[in-house]
Amino acid sequence: xxxxxxxxxxxxxxxxxxxxADGTREFGFASAPTRAEESADAVVGRMGALxxxxxxxxxxxxxxxxxxxxxVGIGAPGPLRRNDGIVVVAPNLGWHNYPLREKLAAEVxxxxxxxxxxxxxxxxxxxxxxxxxxxxVVGITIGxxxxxxxxxxxxxxxxxxxxxxxxxxxxxETEGRRCKCGNYGCLEAYASGPAIAERAREALERGSESVxxxxxxxxxxxxxxxxxxAAREGDALAREVVRDTARYLGAGIANILNLxxxxxxxxxxxxxxxxxxxxxxxxxxxxxxxxxPAVDAARIVPGELGSRAGxxxxxxxxxxxxxxxxxx
Amino acid sequence: xxxxxxxxxxxxxxxxxxxxADGTREFGFASAPTRAEESADAVVGRMGALxxxxxxxxxxxxxxxxxxxxxVGIGAPGPLRRNDGIVVVAPNLGWHNYPLREKLAAEVxxxxxxxxxxxxxxxxxxxxxxxxxxxxVVGITIGxxxxxxxxxxxxxxxxxxxxxxxxxxxxxETEGRRCKCGNYGCLEAYASGPAIAERAREALERGSESVxxxxxxxxxxxxxxxxxxAAREGDALAREVVRDTARYLGAGIANILNLxxxxxxxxxxxxxxxxxxxxxxxxxxxxxxxxxPAVDAARIVPGELGSRAGxxxxxxxxxxxxxxxxxx
Numbered sequence: 001x002x003x004x005x006x007x008x009x010x011x012x013x014x015x016x017x018x019x020x021a022d023g024t025r026e027f028g029f030a031s032a033p034t035r036a037e038e039s040a041d042a043v044v045g046r047m048g049a050l051x052x053x054x055x056x057x058x059x060x061x062x063x064x065x066x067x068x069x070x071x072v073g074i075g076a077p078g079p080l081r082r083n084d085g086i087v088v089v090a091p092n093l094g095w096h097n098y099p100l101r102e103k104l105a106a107e108v109x110x111x112x113x114x115x116x117x118x119x120x121x122x123x124x125x126x127x128x129x130x131x132x133x134x135x136x137v138v139g140i141t142i143g144x145x146x147x148x149x150x151x152x153x154x155x156x157x158x159x160x161x162x163x164x165x166x167x168x169x170x171x172x173e174t175e176g177r178r179c180k181c182g183n184y185g186c187l188e189a190y191a192s193g194p195a196i197a198e199r200a201r202e203a204l205e206r207g208s209e210s211v212x213x214x215x216x217x218x219x220x221x222x223x224x225x226x227x228x229x230a231a232r233e234g235d236a237l238a239r240e241v242v243r244d245t246a247r248y249l250g251a252g253i254a255n256i257l258n259l260x261x262x263x264x265x266x267x268x269x270x271x272x273x274x275x276x277x278x279x280x281x282x283x284x285x286x287x288x289x290x291x292x293p294a295v296d297a298a299r300i301v302p303g304e305l306g307s308r309a310g311x312x313x314x315x316x317x318x319x320x321x322x323x324x325x326x327x328x
Numbered sequence: 329x330x331x332x333x334x335x336x337x338x339x340x341x342x343x344x345x346x347x348x349a350d351g352t353r354e355f356g357f358a359s360a361p362t363r364a365e366e367s368a369d370a371v372v373g374r375m376g377a378l379x380x381x382x383x384x385x386x387x388x389x390x391x392x393x394x395x396x397x398x399x400v401g402i403g404a405p406g407p408l409r410r411n412d413g414i415v416v417v418a419p420n421l422g423w424h425n426y427p428l429r430e431k432l433a434a435e436v437x438x439x440x441x442x443x444x445x446x447x448x449x450x451x452x453x454x455x456x457x458x459x460x461x462x463x464x465v466v467g468i469t470i471g472x473x474x475x476x477x478x479x480x481x482x483x484x485x486x487x488x489x490x491x492x493x494x495x496x497x498x499x500x501e502t503e504g505r506r507c508k509c510g511n512y513g514c515l516e517a518y519a520s521g522p523a524i525a526e527r528a529r530e531a532l533e534r535g536s537e538s539v540x541x542x543x544x545x546x547x548x549x550x551x552x553x554x555x556x557x558a559a560r561e562g563d564a565l566a567r568e569v570v571r572d573t574a575r576y577l578g579a580g581i582a583n584i585l586n587l588x589x590x591x592x593x594x595x596x597x598x599x600x601x602x603x604x605x606x607x608x609x610x611x612x613x614x615x616x617x618x619x620x621p622a623v624d625a626a627r628i629v630p631g632e633l634g635s636r637a638g639x640x641x642x643x644x645x646x647x648x649x650x651x652x653x654x655x656x
Contacts, residue, residue: 136488159589160464160625170583174500183617251502258494261487289511293407297488
């Protein structure tokens with residue numbers, strides 16, 4: 001039996017799980033708060049403890065030996081230097097040039113591979129999730145930011161310096177909204193969770209009526225989730241904000257279709273809570289903009305793995321790296 | 329000796345040439361007018377005659393036998409169905425669902441492979457041109473339209489339905505200029521040759537002074553080449569049009585960098601005539617917009633093969649298909 005451990009590190013929590021290298025069975029999925037305010041070493045110490053606990057649970061459940069574990073995959077917020085196993089900058093963690101791969105490998109004592117969290121989530125969905133069996137998969141994770149991953153022929157496309165997949169930072173308006181990255185008109189500046197909330201607040205300031213301030217407690221407290229909930233209840237302003245979000249995401253995804261012509265686009269993150277209220281106009285906008293053979297070839301679907309996608313994808317990168325096996 | 333024939337079919341002319349399968353030697357490069365007003369079969373008949381002539385010339389020059397030719401590659405305007413060897417629609421040729429691969433194979437009697445012309449040009453530059461030795465290459469051909477090709481790890485990325493690489497039809501302004509493809513705000517609608525000429529005419533209509541009408545004979549006759557020439561001579565309006573072109577192309581290329589993180593972006597087509605007048609502000613715009621590790625990793629350079637790129641790339645696709653050999 002070949003077993004692989006996956007670790008998904010986020011700003012608020014980390015998650016760990018084990019799987020067979022063929023992707024058919026999962027063991028001991030567990031998570032814990034990151035507590036990024038502690039030192040990086042302290043965080044990794046607790047991640048290592050949870051990882052060892054998951055390994056023990058898995059061995060008990062399966063009767064396997066520790067030597068049946070062939071490796072560990074870690075998904076972490078980027079930018080990172082994969083080959084060196086280093087997290088270059090992780091604003092949500094406060095980490096700079098932290099050698100995460102070596103540190104976690106020392107805790108667990110197994111060959112370890114590091115990759116970007118959005119890459120892992122995409123590979124997870126491509127392996128056993130919403131895009132399983134597909135040849136070319138683009139994953140878009142829409143939450144606080146907009147991340148992405150590209151899987152061509154079962155393998156992640158990392159690019160020349162591990163930057164590839166930054167769909168959130170493609171320009172859809174050359175002189176548009178200022179983005180946190182310094183650029184103007186990035187997709188993320190229009191369609192991330194905070195951008196959605198901000199557009200709702202701007203509409204309120206222009207005098208539109210809405211249940212949103214009451215729902216959120218105050219205008220300042222409005223989040224994207226409030227907008228999705230209000231839209232589902234028929235609130236006109238919220239519905240307009242969701243429709244505009246669909247328009248922006250549709251333009252960004254149409255660009256992906258004309259440029260990369262994927263078989264599947266998998267949407268993940270908080271935005272999927274908006275459901276068909278978002279997906280239906282989004283698909284229409286994509287059809288309006290992209291070439292027909294590209295539109296006809298591409299399914300645009302929500303992810304199936306939910307919060308497990310990152311761990312599953314971390315397992316998949318370790319399967320590719322340490323079992324030398326395809327995950328397609 | 330392994331020899332390969334390349335054919336590059338365009339709206340105004342077609343070109344044929346032979347190369348050794350290792351890319352080190354070229355023989356008998358020749359071209360002739362397409363005369364698209366004739367029937368598709370007539371065009372292919374003349375292409376086949378030139379192809380056979382180039383084969384004979386090559387055999388005389390090298391002392392090789394006809395059996396040393398292992399295959400033919402054809403680059404043709406898309407969209408096309410590669411696996412079936414069919415040109416689906418070629419507006420400049422007036423062709424619909426034409427089985428180009430089989431027709432030309434019948435003329436030449438060799439295994440034949442068909443691919444998109446912009447794909448071929450990119451693969452040619454990646455093989456022995458401006459991007460030789462690079463891992464991830466994006467080619468952008470800017471002329472009457474804006475085409476593109478993606479070469480990852482030495483291989484073309486075709487996508488699910490042979491549409492991939494349509495960089496000209498990525499949106500940079502969601503409610504921008506109408507594009508011939510039906511979409512709004514496509515890069516092509518701002519930075520193709522005709523779009524450049526149109527922006528110059530619009531500036532003239534707004535009352536700007538310029539040598540352009542005199543240079544071109546009339547405002548209606550202005551082409552992108554007139555704009556580049558006038559800019560080089562210091563004409564203020566022309567220089568502004570070139571600077572705006574650099575801004576639009578810079579936004580589109582920054583998107584490519586953040587999304588695909590290539591090692592090299594190769595620019596080809598008429599726009600390269602603008603030289604540093606265009607390239608310097610274009611590179612600045614890319615640096616202003618894209619992530620630093622992506623900008624630092626990517627060279628943005630004009631192609632080195634000029635009008636030979638298409639034939640060289642057509643040879644490269646045939647080398648990959650019929651010699652089963654990498655061209656990286």
